[in-house]
Amino acid sequence: MDTRLIKSLQQVEELLQATPQIQPGWKSKDECYQWIAGTLKHFRYRTLSKPEKGLIKRYLIVASGYSRAQITRLIKEYLNLGLLKRKQRTTKGFETKYSKADIRLLAETDRLHNGLNGPAIKKICERAYQRGDGRYKRLAGISVSHLYNLRQSKTYQTVRLHKNVTRPVNRAIGTRRKPRPNGQPGYIRIDTVHQGDKDKVKGLYHINAVDEVTQFQVICTVERINEHFLIPVLEELLATFPFKIQGFHSDNGSEYINYPVASLLDSLYIKFTKSRSRKTNDNALVESKNGAIIRKMLGYAHKPKLT
Structure with missing residues:
Protein backbone atom coordinates (compact mmCIF):
# COMPACT_ATOMS: atom_id res chain seq x y z
CA MET A 1 0.00 0.00 0.00
CA ASP A 2 1.40 3.38 -1.03
CA THR A 3 0.84 5.91 1.76
CA ARG A 4 3.77 8.15 1.01
CA LEU A 5 1.46 11.04 0.05
CA ILE A 6 -0.23 11.02 3.48
CA LYS A 7 1.94 13.42 5.47
CA SER A 8 -0.43 15.51 7.61
CA LEU A 9 -3.33 14.93 9.96
CA GLN A 10 -5.62 16.83 7.60
CA GLN A 11 -4.77 14.43 4.77
CA VAL A 12 -5.49 11.50 7.08
CA GLU A 13 -8.91 12.91 7.96
CA GLU A 14 -9.73 13.59 4.29
CA LEU A 15 -8.70 10.02 3.39
CA LEU A 16 -10.95 8.48 6.07
CA GLN A 17 -13.90 10.62 4.99
CA ALA A 18 -13.42 9.80 1.31
CA THR A 19 -12.73 6.08 1.71
CA PRO A 20 -13.93 4.73 5.08
CA GLN A 21 -12.87 1.22 3.98
CA ILE A 22 -9.51 0.40 2.40
CA GLN A 23 -8.46 -3.01 1.13
CA PRO A 24 -5.13 -3.83 2.85
CA GLY A 25 -2.44 -4.80 0.36
CA TRP A 26 0.55 -5.69 2.51
CA LYS A 27 2.87 -8.37 1.17
CA SER A 28 3.73 -9.61 4.66
CA LYS A 29 3.00 -8.92 8.32
CA ASP A 30 6.56 -7.65 8.80
CA GLU A 31 5.97 -4.95 6.17
CA CYS A 32 2.70 -3.95 7.88
CA TYR A 33 4.42 -3.74 11.28
CA GLN A 34 7.18 -1.54 9.82
CA TRP A 35 4.59 0.78 8.27
CA ILE A 36 2.70 1.09 11.58
CA ALA A 37 5.90 1.94 13.44
CA GLY A 38 6.90 4.46 10.73
CA THR A 39 3.47 6.11 10.84
CA LEU A 40 3.57 6.48 14.64
CA LYS A 41 7.06 7.93 14.42
CA HIS A 42 6.18 10.34 11.59
CA PHE A 43 3.14 11.81 13.34
CA ARG A 44 4.92 11.86 16.74
CA TYR A 45 2.15 9.93 18.40
CA ARG A 46 3.37 10.69 21.92
CA THR A 47 2.87 14.43 21.47
CA LEU A 48 -0.59 14.31 19.87
CA SER A 49 -3.78 15.35 21.61
CA LYS A 50 -6.46 12.80 22.46
CA PRO A 51 -8.66 13.54 19.38
CA GLU A 52 -5.58 13.38 17.13
CA LYS A 53 -4.53 10.07 18.64
CA GLY A 54 -8.01 8.72 17.94
CA LEU A 55 -7.70 9.87 14.33
CA ILE A 56 -4.36 8.11 13.88
CA LYS A 57 -5.69 4.97 15.52
CA ARG A 58 -8.64 4.87 13.09
CA TYR A 59 -6.22 5.40 10.22
CA LEU A 60 -4.09 2.46 11.34
CA ILE A 61 -7.13 0.21 11.78
CA VAL A 62 -8.47 0.98 8.29
CA ALA A 63 -5.11 0.78 6.49
CA SER A 64 -3.78 -2.34 8.25
CA GLY A 65 -6.96 -4.38 8.49
CA TYR A 66 -6.25 -5.21 12.14
CA SER A 67 -8.83 -4.95 14.90
CA ARG A 68 -8.96 -2.04 17.33
CA ALA A 69 -7.64 -4.23 20.16
CA GLN A 70 -4.67 -5.35 18.04
CA ILE A 71 -3.78 -1.78 17.03
CA THR A 72 -4.03 -0.66 20.67
CA ARG A 73 -1.63 -3.43 21.67
CA LEU A 74 0.85 -2.48 18.92
CA ILE A 75 0.73 1.21 19.87
CA LYS A 76 1.40 0.33 23.50
CA GLU A 77 4.33 -1.85 22.45
CA TYR A 78 5.75 0.95 20.30
CA LEU A 79 5.47 3.49 23.13
CA ASN A 80 7.25 1.12 25.53
CA LEU A 81 10.02 -0.15 23.24
CA GLY A 82 10.24 2.48 20.50
CA LEU A 83 9.85 -0.17 17.78
CA LEU A 84 7.63 -3.02 16.63
CA LYS A 85 8.92 -6.54 16.19
CA ARG A 86 6.67 -9.39 15.21
CA LYS A 87 7.01 -12.43 17.42
CA GLN A 88 6.99 -15.56 15.32
CA ARG A 89 6.19 -18.99 16.67
CA THR A 90 9.28 -21.18 16.82
CA THR A 91 7.94 -24.35 18.46
CA LYS A 92 6.40 -27.10 16.40
CA GLY A 93 3.89 -28.03 19.07
CA PHE A 94 2.65 -31.57 19.56
CA GLU A 95 3.15 -33.95 16.67
CA THR A 96 0.27 -36.23 15.83
CA LYS A 97 1.12 -39.92 15.76
CA TYR A 98 -1.87 -41.00 13.71
CA SER A 99 -2.43 -39.17 10.44
CA LYS A 100 -5.73 -38.47 8.73
CA ALA A 101 -4.98 -41.36 6.37
CA ASP A 102 -4.75 -43.69 9.40
CA ILE A 103 -8.08 -42.42 10.72
CA ARG A 104 -9.74 -42.93 7.32
CA LEU A 105 -8.26 -46.44 7.19
CA LEU A 106 -9.70 -47.15 10.63
CA ALA A 107 -13.12 -45.91 9.48
CA GLU A 108 -12.96 -48.12 6.40
CA THR A 109 -11.96 -51.13 8.54
CA ASP A 110 -14.91 -50.47 10.87
CA ARG A 111 -17.24 -50.25 7.90
CA LEU A 112 -16.05 -53.54 6.44
CA HIS A 113 -16.50 -55.32 9.79
CA ASN A 114 -19.81 -53.65 10.73
CA GLY A 115 -18.35 -51.61 13.60
CA LEU A 116 -16.92 -54.31 15.88
CA ASN A 117 -15.75 -53.36 19.38
CA GLY A 118 -12.34 -51.82 20.00
CA PRO A 119 -10.36 -54.95 21.02
CA ALA A 120 -11.59 -56.84 17.95
CA ILE A 121 -10.66 -54.03 15.55
CA LYS A 122 -7.24 -53.71 17.22
CA LYS A 123 -6.59 -57.43 16.60
CA ILE A 124 -7.70 -57.06 12.98
CA CYS A 125 -5.23 -54.18 12.48
CA GLU A 126 -2.40 -56.20 14.05
CA ARG A 127 -3.18 -59.23 11.88
CA ALA A 128 -3.34 -57.12 8.72
CA TYR A 129 0.09 -55.64 9.41
CA GLN A 130 1.60 -59.03 10.22
CA ARG A 131 0.35 -60.36 6.88
CA GLY A 132 2.14 -57.61 4.98
CA ASP A 133 -0.28 -54.70 4.70
CA GLY A 134 1.99 -51.73 5.43
CA ARG A 135 -0.93 -49.30 5.77
CA TYR A 136 -1.63 -50.72 9.24
CA LYS A 137 1.88 -50.06 10.57
CA ARG A 138 0.80 -47.38 13.07
CA LEU A 139 -2.68 -48.77 13.74
CA ALA A 140 -1.17 -52.13 14.69
CA GLY A 141 0.24 -50.64 17.89
CA ILE A 142 -2.74 -48.47 18.85
CA SER A 143 -4.32 -48.87 22.26
CA VAL A 144 -7.98 -49.73 22.57
CA SER A 145 -8.77 -46.54 24.47
CA HIS A 146 -7.11 -44.33 21.84
CA LEU A 147 -8.91 -46.24 19.10
CA TYR A 148 -12.17 -45.01 20.63
CA ASN A 149 -10.70 -41.49 20.71
CA LEU A 150 -10.03 -41.62 16.97
CA ARG A 151 -13.59 -42.77 16.41
CA GLN A 152 -14.74 -39.47 17.95
CA SER A 153 -12.58 -37.34 15.64
CA LYS A 154 -14.09 -35.20 12.93
CA THR A 155 -12.12 -36.99 10.19
CA TYR A 156 -13.55 -40.36 11.26
CA GLN A 157 -17.12 -39.08 11.50
CA THR A 158 -17.06 -37.46 8.08
CA VAL A 159 -16.11 -40.84 6.58
CA ARG A 160 -18.04 -43.26 8.78
CA LEU A 161 -21.15 -41.46 9.97
CA HIS A 162 -23.99 -40.00 7.96
CA LYS A 163 -26.46 -37.35 9.04
CA ASN A 164 -30.14 -38.23 8.80
CA VAL A 165 -31.80 -34.92 7.98
CA THR A 166 -35.55 -34.41 8.12
CA ARG A 167 -37.03 -35.48 4.83
CA PRO A 168 -40.27 -33.95 3.52
CA VAL A 169 -43.26 -36.28 3.75
CA ASN A 170 -44.56 -37.05 0.27
CA ARG A 171 -48.35 -37.16 0.19
CA ALA A 172 -50.57 -36.53 -2.78
CA ILE A 173 -53.12 -34.56 -0.72
CA GLY A 174 -52.66 -30.78 -0.79
Missing part, protein backbone atom coordinates in the same frame (compact mmCIF):
# COMPACT_ATOMS: atom_id res chain seq x y z
CA THR A 175 -49.88 -28.61 -2.13
CA ARG A 176 -46.81 -28.16 0.07
CA ARG A 177 -46.23 -24.39 -0.02
CA LYS A 178 -46.92 -21.20 1.86
CA PRO A 179 -50.26 -19.52 1.01
CA ARG A 180 -50.05 -16.39 -1.14
CA PRO A 181 -53.19 -14.30 -0.54
CA ASN A 182 -51.76 -11.19 -2.27
CA GLY A 183 -53.78 -8.95 0.03
CA GLN A 184 -57.10 -10.67 -0.72
CA PRO A 185 -59.35 -12.15 2.02
CA GLY A 186 -60.40 -15.76 1.87
CA TYR A 187 -57.14 -17.54 2.64
CA ILE A 188 -57.58 -19.17 6.03
CA ARG A 189 -55.14 -20.97 8.33
CA ILE A 190 -56.58 -23.79 10.41
CA ASP A 191 -55.37 -25.83 13.38
CA THR A 192 -56.72 -28.11 16.13
CA VAL A 193 -56.42 -27.45 19.87
CA HIS A 194 -57.01 -30.34 22.27
CA GLN A 195 -58.55 -29.63 25.66
CA GLY A 196 -56.54 -32.41 27.32
CA ASP A 197 -57.08 -35.88 28.75
CA LYS A 198 -58.05 -36.87 32.28
CA ASP A 199 -58.34 -40.37 33.72
CA LYS A 200 -57.89 -41.79 30.21
CA VAL A 201 -60.88 -39.78 29.01
CA LYS A 202 -60.37 -37.62 25.93
CA GLY A 203 -61.32 -33.96 26.09
CA LEU A 204 -62.92 -31.74 23.49
CA TYR A 205 -61.20 -30.54 20.32
CA HIS A 206 -61.36 -26.91 19.17
CA ILE A 207 -61.08 -26.13 15.45
CA ASN A 208 -59.45 -22.72 15.07
CA ALA A 209 -59.56 -20.97 11.68
CA VAL A 210 -58.16 -17.48 10.96
CA ASP A 211 -58.18 -15.46 7.76
CA GLU A 212 -54.67 -14.26 6.97
CA VAL A 213 -55.60 -10.79 5.69
CA THR A 214 -58.67 -9.67 7.69
CA GLN A 215 -57.83 -11.72 10.84
CA PHE A 216 -61.48 -12.87 10.92
CA GLN A 217 -61.56 -15.88 13.23
CA VAL A 218 -63.98 -18.77 13.64
CA ILE A 219 -63.74 -21.34 16.44
CA CYS A 220 -65.75 -24.57 16.50
CA THR A 221 -65.73 -27.40 19.02
CA VAL A 222 -66.09 -31.11 18.24
CA GLU A 223 -66.14 -34.22 20.40
CA ARG A 224 -63.83 -36.17 18.13
CA ILE A 225 -61.78 -35.32 15.06
CA ASN A 226 -62.78 -38.26 12.92
CA GLU A 227 -64.66 -38.00 9.63
CA HIS A 228 -68.12 -38.35 11.20
CA PHE A 229 -67.70 -35.29 13.44
CA LEU A 230 -65.21 -33.16 11.52
CA ILE A 231 -66.71 -32.89 8.02
CA PRO A 232 -70.06 -31.32 9.10
CA VAL A 233 -68.24 -28.88 11.35
CA LEU A 234 -65.85 -27.88 8.54
CA GLU A 235 -68.79 -27.23 6.22
CA GLU A 236 -70.41 -24.98 8.82
CA LEU A 237 -67.09 -23.29 9.61
CA LEU A 238 -66.38 -22.45 5.96
CA ALA A 239 -69.92 -21.09 5.52
CA THR A 240 -69.52 -18.82 8.57
CA PHE A 241 -66.87 -16.60 6.95
CA PRO A 242 -68.43 -13.49 5.36
CA PHE A 243 -66.42 -13.87 2.15
CA LYS A 244 -65.64 -16.60 -0.34
CA ILE A 245 -62.97 -19.01 0.88
CA GLN A 246 -60.21 -19.37 -1.70
CA GLY A 247 -57.45 -21.09 0.26
CA PHE A 248 -57.31 -23.61 3.10
CA HIS A 249 -53.94 -24.09 4.83
CA SER A 250 -53.15 -26.58 7.61
CA ASP A 251 -50.18 -28.31 9.15
CA ASN A 252 -49.45 -31.96 8.40
CA GLY A 253 -51.90 -33.37 10.96
CA SER A 254 -53.88 -36.38 9.78
CA GLU A 255 -57.19 -34.76 10.82
CA TYR A 256 -56.92 -32.52 7.73
CA ILE A 257 -54.55 -34.39 5.43
CA ASN A 258 -57.04 -37.04 4.38
CA TYR A 259 -59.27 -37.75 1.40
CA PRO A 260 -62.65 -36.72 2.91
CA VAL A 261 -61.37 -33.22 3.73
CA ALA A 262 -59.63 -32.97 0.35
CA SER A 263 -62.84 -34.03 -1.39
CA LEU A 264 -64.85 -31.41 0.52
CA LEU A 265 -62.44 -28.61 -0.39
CA ASP A 266 -62.26 -29.77 -4.00
CA SER A 267 -66.06 -29.66 -4.30
CA LEU A 268 -66.00 -26.03 -3.06
CA TYR A 269 -63.10 -25.08 -5.41
CA ILE A 270 -60.85 -24.20 -2.47
CA LYS A 271 -57.08 -24.52 -2.86
CA PHE A 272 -55.67 -26.92 -0.26
CA THR A 273 -52.13 -26.16 0.94
CA LYS A 274 -50.07 -27.64 3.78
CA SER A 275 -46.98 -26.61 5.71
CA ARG A 276 -43.49 -27.37 4.46
CA SER A 277 -40.90 -29.31 6.42
CA ARG A 278 -38.61 -27.14 8.61
CA LYS A 279 -40.73 -24.04 7.81
CA THR A 280 -42.44 -23.32 11.14
CA ASN A 281 -43.76 -19.93 10.03
CA ASP A 282 -46.07 -21.43 7.41
CA ASN A 283 -48.83 -21.96 10.00
CA ALA A 284 -47.55 -19.56 12.68
CA LEU A 285 -50.56 -17.20 12.41
CA VAL A 286 -53.12 -19.68 13.72
CA GLU A 287 -50.60 -21.20 16.15
CA SER A 288 -50.26 -17.81 17.82
CA LYS A 289 -54.06 -17.47 17.97
CA ASN A 290 -54.28 -20.82 19.76
CA GLY A 291 -52.53 -19.36 22.77
CA ALA A 292 -53.70 -15.76 22.54
CA ILE A 293 -57.40 -16.52 22.01
CA ILE A 294 -58.41 -20.11 22.74
CA ARG A 295 -56.21 -20.77 25.75
CA LYS A 296 -56.98 -17.32 27.14
CA MET A 297 -60.74 -17.88 26.84
CA LEU A 298 -61.03 -21.61 27.58
CA GLY A 299 -57.88 -22.28 29.58
CA TYR A 300 -55.98 -25.54 29.84
CA ALA A 301 -58.33 -27.49 32.13
CA HIS A 302 -59.83 -30.73 30.93
CA LYS A 303 -63.29 -30.41 29.40
CA PRO A 304 -64.93 -33.80 28.90
CA LYS A 305 -67.10 -34.78 25.96
CA LEU A 306 -70.86 -34.67 26.26
CA THR A 307 -71.25 -38.32 25.30
Whole structure:
Protein backbone atom coordinates (compact mmCIF):
# COMPACT_ATOMS: atom_id res chain seq x y z
CA MET A 1 0.00 0.00 0.00
CA ASP A 2 1.40 3.38 -1.03
CA THR A 3 0.84 5.91 1.76
CA ARG A 4 3.77 8.15 1.01
CA LEU A 5 1.46 11.04 0.05
CA ILE A 6 -0.23 11.02 3.48
CA LYS A 7 1.94 13.42 5.47
CA SER A 8 -0.43 15.51 7.61
CA LEU A 9 -3.33 14.93 9.96
CA GLN A 10 -5.62 16.83 7.60
CA GLN A 11 -4.77 14.43 4.77
CA VAL A 12 -5.49 11.50 7.08
CA GLU A 13 -8.91 12.91 7.96
CA GLU A 14 -9.73 13.59 4.29
CA LEU A 15 -8.70 10.02 3.39
CA LEU A 16 -10.95 8.48 6.07
CA GLN A 17 -13.90 10.62 4.99
CA ALA A 18 -13.42 9.80 1.31
CA THR A 19 -12.73 6.08 1.71
CA PRO A 20 -13.93 4.73 5.08
CA GLN A 21 -12.87 1.22 3.98
CA ILE A 22 -9.51 0.40 2.40
CA GLN A 23 -8.46 -3.01 1.13
CA PRO A 24 -5.13 -3.83 2.85
CA GLY A 25 -2.44 -4.80 0.36
CA TRP A 26 0.55 -5.69 2.51
CA LYS A 27 2.87 -8.37 1.17
CA SER A 28 3.73 -9.61 4.66
CA LYS A 29 3.00 -8.92 8.32
CA ASP A 30 6.56 -7.65 8.80
CA GLU A 31 5.97 -4.95 6.17
CA CYS A 32 2.70 -3.95 7.88
CA TYR A 33 4.42 -3.74 11.28
CA GLN A 34 7.18 -1.54 9.82
CA TRP A 35 4.59 0.78 8.27
CA ILE A 36 2.70 1.09 11.58
CA ALA A 37 5.90 1.94 13.44
CA GLY A 38 6.90 4.46 10.73
CA THR A 39 3.47 6.11 10.84
CA LEU A 40 3.57 6.48 14.64
CA LYS A 41 7.06 7.93 14.42
CA HIS A 42 6.18 10.34 11.59
CA PHE A 43 3.14 11.81 13.34
CA ARG A 44 4.92 11.86 16.74
CA TYR A 45 2.15 9.93 18.40
CA ARG A 46 3.37 10.69 21.92
CA THR A 47 2.87 14.43 21.47
CA LEU A 48 -0.59 14.31 19.87
CA SER A 49 -3.78 15.35 21.61
CA LYS A 50 -6.46 12.80 22.46
CA PRO A 51 -8.66 13.54 19.38
CA GLU A 52 -5.58 13.38 17.13
CA LYS A 53 -4.53 10.07 18.64
CA GLY A 54 -8.01 8.72 17.94
CA LEU A 55 -7.70 9.87 14.33
CA ILE A 56 -4.36 8.11 13.88
CA LYS A 57 -5.69 4.97 15.52
CA ARG A 58 -8.64 4.87 13.09
CA TYR A 59 -6.22 5.40 10.22
CA LEU A 60 -4.09 2.46 11.34
CA ILE A 61 -7.13 0.21 11.78
CA VAL A 62 -8.47 0.98 8.29
CA ALA A 63 -5.11 0.78 6.49
CA SER A 64 -3.78 -2.34 8.25
CA GLY A 65 -6.96 -4.38 8.49
CA TYR A 66 -6.25 -5.21 12.14
CA SER A 67 -8.83 -4.95 14.90
CA ARG A 68 -8.96 -2.04 17.33
CA ALA A 69 -7.64 -4.23 20.16
CA GLN A 70 -4.67 -5.35 18.04
CA ILE A 71 -3.78 -1.78 17.03
CA THR A 72 -4.03 -0.66 20.67
CA ARG A 73 -1.63 -3.43 21.67
CA LEU A 74 0.85 -2.48 18.92
CA ILE A 75 0.73 1.21 19.87
CA LYS A 76 1.40 0.33 23.50
CA GLU A 77 4.33 -1.85 22.45
CA TYR A 78 5.75 0.95 20.30
CA LEU A 79 5.47 3.49 23.13
CA ASN A 80 7.25 1.12 25.53
CA LEU A 81 10.02 -0.15 23.24
CA GLY A 82 10.24 2.48 20.50
CA LEU A 83 9.85 -0.17 17.78
CA LEU A 84 7.63 -3.02 16.63
CA LYS A 85 8.92 -6.54 16.19
CA ARG A 86 6.67 -9.39 15.21
CA LYS A 87 7.01 -12.43 17.42
CA GLN A 88 6.99 -15.56 15.32
CA ARG A 89 6.19 -18.99 16.67
CA THR A 90 9.28 -21.18 16.82
CA THR A 91 7.94 -24.35 18.46
CA LYS A 92 6.40 -27.10 16.40
CA GLY A 93 3.89 -28.03 19.07
CA PHE A 94 2.65 -31.57 19.56
CA GLU A 95 3.15 -33.95 16.67
CA THR A 96 0.27 -36.23 15.83
CA LYS A 97 1.12 -39.92 15.76
CA TYR A 98 -1.87 -41.00 13.71
CA SER A 99 -2.43 -39.17 10.44
CA LYS A 100 -5.73 -38.47 8.73
CA ALA A 101 -4.98 -41.36 6.37
CA ASP A 102 -4.75 -43.69 9.40
CA ILE A 103 -8.08 -42.42 10.72
CA ARG A 104 -9.74 -42.93 7.32
CA LEU A 105 -8.26 -46.44 7.19
CA LEU A 106 -9.70 -47.15 10.63
CA ALA A 107 -13.12 -45.91 9.48
CA GLU A 108 -12.96 -48.12 6.40
CA THR A 109 -11.96 -51.13 8.54
CA ASP A 110 -14.91 -50.47 10.87
CA ARG A 111 -17.24 -50.25 7.90
CA LEU A 112 -16.05 -53.54 6.44
CA HIS A 113 -16.50 -55.32 9.79
CA ASN A 114 -19.81 -53.65 10.73
CA GLY A 115 -18.35 -51.61 13.60
CA LEU A 116 -16.92 -54.31 15.88
CA ASN A 117 -15.75 -53.36 19.38
CA GLY A 118 -12.34 -51.82 20.00
CA PRO A 119 -10.36 -54.95 21.02
CA ALA A 120 -11.59 -56.84 17.95
CA ILE A 121 -10.66 -54.03 15.55
CA LYS A 122 -7.24 -53.71 17.22
CA LYS A 123 -6.59 -57.43 16.60
CA ILE A 124 -7.70 -57.06 12.98
CA CYS A 125 -5.23 -54.18 12.48
CA GLU A 126 -2.40 -56.20 14.05
CA ARG A 127 -3.18 -59.23 11.88
CA ALA A 128 -3.34 -57.12 8.72
CA TYR A 129 0.09 -55.64 9.41
CA GLN A 130 1.60 -59.03 10.22
CA ARG A 131 0.35 -60.36 6.88
CA GLY A 132 2.14 -57.61 4.98
CA ASP A 133 -0.28 -54.70 4.70
CA GLY A 134 1.99 -51.73 5.43
CA ARG A 135 -0.93 -49.30 5.77
CA TYR A 136 -1.63 -50.72 9.24
CA LYS A 137 1.88 -50.06 10.57
CA ARG A 138 0.80 -47.38 13.07
CA LEU A 139 -2.68 -48.77 13.74
CA ALA A 140 -1.17 -52.13 14.69
CA GLY A 141 0.24 -50.64 17.89
CA ILE A 142 -2.74 -48.47 18.85
CA SER A 143 -4.32 -48.87 22.26
CA VAL A 144 -7.98 -49.73 22.57
CA SER A 145 -8.77 -46.54 24.47
CA HIS A 146 -7.11 -44.33 21.84
CA LEU A 147 -8.91 -46.24 19.10
CA TYR A 148 -12.17 -45.01 20.63
CA ASN A 149 -10.70 -41.49 20.71
CA LEU A 150 -10.03 -41.62 16.97
CA ARG A 151 -13.59 -42.77 16.41
CA GLN A 152 -14.74 -39.47 17.95
CA SER A 153 -12.58 -37.34 15.64
CA LYS A 154 -14.09 -35.20 12.93
CA THR A 155 -12.12 -36.99 10.19
CA TYR A 156 -13.55 -40.36 11.26
CA GLN A 157 -17.12 -39.08 11.50
CA THR A 158 -17.06 -37.46 8.08
CA VAL A 159 -16.11 -40.84 6.58
CA ARG A 160 -18.04 -43.26 8.78
CA LEU A 161 -21.15 -41.46 9.97
CA HIS A 162 -23.99 -40.00 7.96
CA LYS A 163 -26.46 -37.35 9.04
CA ASN A 164 -30.14 -38.23 8.80
CA VAL A 165 -31.80 -34.92 7.98
CA THR A 166 -35.55 -34.41 8.12
CA ARG A 167 -37.03 -35.48 4.83
CA PRO A 168 -40.27 -33.95 3.52
CA VAL A 169 -43.26 -36.28 3.75
CA ASN A 170 -44.56 -37.05 0.27
CA ARG A 171 -48.35 -37.16 0.19
CA ALA A 172 -50.57 -36.53 -2.78
CA ILE A 173 -53.12 -34.56 -0.72
CA GLY A 174 -52.66 -30.78 -0.79
CA THR A 175 -49.88 -28.61 -2.13
CA ARG A 176 -46.81 -28.16 0.07
CA ARG A 177 -46.23 -24.39 -0.02
CA LYS A 178 -46.92 -21.20 1.86
CA PRO A 179 -50.26 -19.52 1.01
CA ARG A 180 -50.05 -16.39 -1.14
CA PRO A 181 -53.19 -14.30 -0.54
CA ASN A 182 -51.76 -11.19 -2.27
CA GLY A 183 -53.78 -8.95 0.03
CA GLN A 184 -57.10 -10.67 -0.72
CA PRO A 185 -59.35 -12.15 2.02
CA GLY A 186 -60.40 -15.76 1.87
CA TYR A 187 -57.14 -17.54 2.64
CA ILE A 188 -57.58 -19.17 6.03
CA ARG A 189 -55.14 -20.97 8.33
CA ILE A 190 -56.58 -23.79 10.41
CA ASP A 191 -55.37 -25.83 13.38
CA THR A 192 -56.72 -28.11 16.13
CA VAL A 193 -56.42 -27.45 19.87
CA HIS A 194 -57.01 -30.34 22.27
CA GLN A 195 -58.55 -29.63 25.66
CA GLY A 196 -56.54 -32.41 27.32
CA ASP A 197 -57.08 -35.88 28.75
CA LYS A 198 -58.05 -36.87 32.28
CA ASP A 199 -58.34 -40.37 33.72
CA LYS A 200 -57.89 -41.79 30.21
CA VAL A 201 -60.88 -39.78 29.01
CA LYS A 202 -60.37 -37.62 25.93
CA GLY A 203 -61.32 -33.96 26.09
CA LEU A 204 -62.92 -31.74 23.49
CA TYR A 205 -61.20 -30.54 20.32
CA HIS A 206 -61.36 -26.91 19.17
CA ILE A 207 -61.08 -26.13 15.45
CA ASN A 208 -59.45 -22.72 15.07
CA ALA A 209 -59.56 -20.97 11.68
CA VAL A 210 -58.16 -17.48 10.96
CA ASP A 211 -58.18 -15.46 7.76
CA GLU A 212 -54.67 -14.26 6.97
CA VAL A 213 -55.60 -10.79 5.69
CA THR A 214 -58.67 -9.67 7.69
CA GLN A 215 -57.83 -11.72 10.84
CA PHE A 216 -61.48 -12.87 10.92
CA GLN A 217 -61.56 -15.88 13.23
CA VAL A 218 -63.98 -18.77 13.64
CA ILE A 219 -63.74 -21.34 16.44
CA CYS A 220 -65.75 -24.57 16.50
CA THR A 221 -65.73 -27.40 19.02
CA VAL A 222 -66.09 -31.11 18.24
CA GLU A 223 -66.14 -34.22 20.40
CA ARG A 224 -63.83 -36.17 18.13
CA ILE A 225 -61.78 -35.32 15.06
CA ASN A 226 -62.78 -38.26 12.92
CA GLU A 227 -64.66 -38.00 9.63
CA HIS A 228 -68.12 -38.35 11.20
CA PHE A 229 -67.70 -35.29 13.44
CA LEU A 230 -65.21 -33.16 11.52
CA ILE A 231 -66.71 -32.89 8.02
CA PRO A 232 -70.06 -31.32 9.10
CA VAL A 233 -68.24 -28.88 11.35
CA LEU A 234 -65.85 -27.88 8.54
CA GLU A 235 -68.79 -27.23 6.22
CA GLU A 236 -70.41 -24.98 8.82
CA LEU A 237 -67.09 -23.29 9.61
CA LEU A 238 -66.38 -22.45 5.96
CA ALA A 239 -69.92 -21.09 5.52
CA THR A 240 -69.52 -18.82 8.57
CA PHE A 241 -66.87 -16.60 6.95
CA PRO A 242 -68.43 -13.49 5.36
CA PHE A 243 -66.42 -13.87 2.15
CA LYS A 244 -65.64 -16.60 -0.34
CA ILE A 245 -62.97 -19.01 0.88
CA GLN A 246 -60.21 -19.37 -1.70
CA GLY A 247 -57.45 -21.09 0.26
CA PHE A 248 -57.31 -23.61 3.10
CA HIS A 249 -53.94 -24.09 4.83
CA SER A 250 -53.15 -26.58 7.61
CA ASP A 251 -50.18 -28.31 9.15
CA ASN A 252 -49.45 -31.96 8.40
CA GLY A 253 -51.90 -33.37 10.96
CA SER A 254 -53.88 -36.38 9.78
CA GLU A 255 -57.19 -34.76 10.82
CA TYR A 256 -56.92 -32.52 7.73
CA ILE A 257 -54.55 -34.39 5.43
CA ASN A 258 -57.04 -37.04 4.38
CA TYR A 259 -59.27 -37.75 1.40
CA PRO A 260 -62.65 -36.72 2.91
CA VAL A 261 -61.37 -33.22 3.73
CA ALA A 262 -59.63 -32.97 0.35
CA SER A 263 -62.84 -34.03 -1.39
CA LEU A 264 -64.85 -31.41 0.52
CA LEU A 265 -62.44 -28.61 -0.39
CA ASP A 266 -62.26 -29.77 -4.00
CA SER A 267 -66.06 -29.66 -4.30
CA LEU A 268 -66.00 -26.03 -3.06
CA TYR A 269 -63.10 -25.08 -5.41
CA ILE A 270 -60.85 -24.20 -2.47
CA LYS A 271 -57.08 -24.52 -2.86
CA PHE A 272 -55.67 -26.92 -0.26
CA THR A 273 -52.13 -26.16 0.94
CA LYS A 274 -50.07 -27.64 3.78
CA SER A 275 -46.98 -26.61 5.71
CA ARG A 276 -43.49 -27.37 4.46
CA SER A 277 -40.90 -29.31 6.42
CA ARG A 278 -38.61 -27.14 8.61
CA LYS A 279 -40.73 -24.04 7.81
CA THR A 280 -42.44 -23.32 11.14
CA ASN A 281 -43.76 -19.93 10.03
CA ASP A 282 -46.07 -21.43 7.41
CA ASN A 283 -48.83 -21.96 10.00
CA ALA A 284 -47.55 -19.56 12.68
CA LEU A 285 -50.56 -17.20 12.41
CA VAL A 286 -53.12 -19.68 13.72
CA GLU A 287 -50.60 -21.20 16.15
CA SER A 288 -50.26 -17.81 17.82
CA LYS A 289 -54.06 -17.47 17.97
CA ASN A 290 -54.28 -20.82 19.76
CA GLY A 291 -52.53 -19.36 22.77
CA ALA A 292 -53.70 -15.76 22.54
CA ILE A 293 -57.40 -16.52 22.01
CA ILE A 294 -58.41 -20.11 22.74
CA ARG A 295 -56.21 -20.77 25.75
CA LYS A 296 -56.98 -17.32 27.14
CA MET A 297 -60.74 -17.88 26.84
CA LEU A 298 -61.03 -21.61 27.58
CA GLY A 299 -57.88 -22.28 29.58
CA TYR A 300 -55.98 -25.54 29.84
CA ALA A 301 -58.33 -27.49 32.13
CA HIS A 302 -59.83 -30.73 30.93
CA LYS A 303 -63.29 -30.41 29.40
CA PRO A 304 -64.93 -33.80 28.90
CA LYS A 305 -67.10 -34.78 25.96
CA LEU A 306 -70.86 -34.67 26.26
CA THR A 307 -71.25 -38.32 25.30
